Amino acid sequence: MSEEEGRQREARQRAKTDFRFDDARLCFAFAGTLADRGTAEPFERLGRPEDLGRWCVESGCAAEAPDCTSEELMQAVRLREAIQRIGQTLAESRPPALEDITLVNTAAAKPTSVPELSADATAVHWTGGNVAAVLSMVARDLIALCASEQRSRVHLCGNPTCGALFVDTSRAGARRWCSMKTCGALLKKRAYRAKTQK
Template identity: 70%
Template structure:
């Protein structure tokens, strides 16, 4: 799915990363798109994609060097996060092997933030891929240890399947993002209504 909500105002492509309304850990889970379809779309197709995500997610100031092995570890962490998010949504304990994987990633030294001289921007020191993945894993751990763990949902778009945190007051949010999945599902429903004949037709 393409949309017009890219950060620079351009038409957003399928390969572009999504950060709308998402916690860091679940934005990372969203790097595999179309989970509910027969052909999921891999946004982390190459090591350079992981380096690009690190910068766009604001976990790194400059693109960290990334190898194929780093990419493999990142994908394993991503799927552990996805499964843990689904377990939280289903109110069941996460799998022990997923907890162990997340804990191993979180045990790596995280990047250190430094406030820039302008007092409004942050620079990161220690921008290694392992540091970025540590930050992602620690975000999931923070979520699991918070009251928001009971607010984890799975996106109502059946093609998506990515977890999100429902921080709405009513607790009735259905989509990982209204700008993407919510808009898409509503557009599909509208088109279906247009093609459904009325009783008097």
């Protein structure tokens, strides 16, 4: 491998660790911290407690990265997987497992962070956010989704290697990808190449 190829590979790897928030509800952005779910080797973006702290800030749920323990990281991953499974059951119009509902309800029962309006009233910052408070916000977002009419618009990404969940808010209800910027563009490029190579 050349030095340039090494740099390109490193840049791709760095980009892979970036959290995805485009076109995603909070709960599904959190579920997306495990990428490439449709592959033999999914990519874990929450590999260390520090990654969870970074997600808390980048998601907008905390102004500062909370201190995270390994146990809190494990709890977060369990919640994440429960959210993914519940989302899949919504997409497939079937009932979720009671254990997953219990896990989400337990997380949602914890106090959340507190919203604080900026001095110019143009922004909201969340304060007092420890990990449990952030996970409570994530769980409550899933509960709000389940209680809304949008529950029938939950889908799995049309990219078979992705496995990300999304809510189709398009008027026609014909959205196929978690994000046009990632999976949609990728699969359209593949389809175009296949077409031009015939």
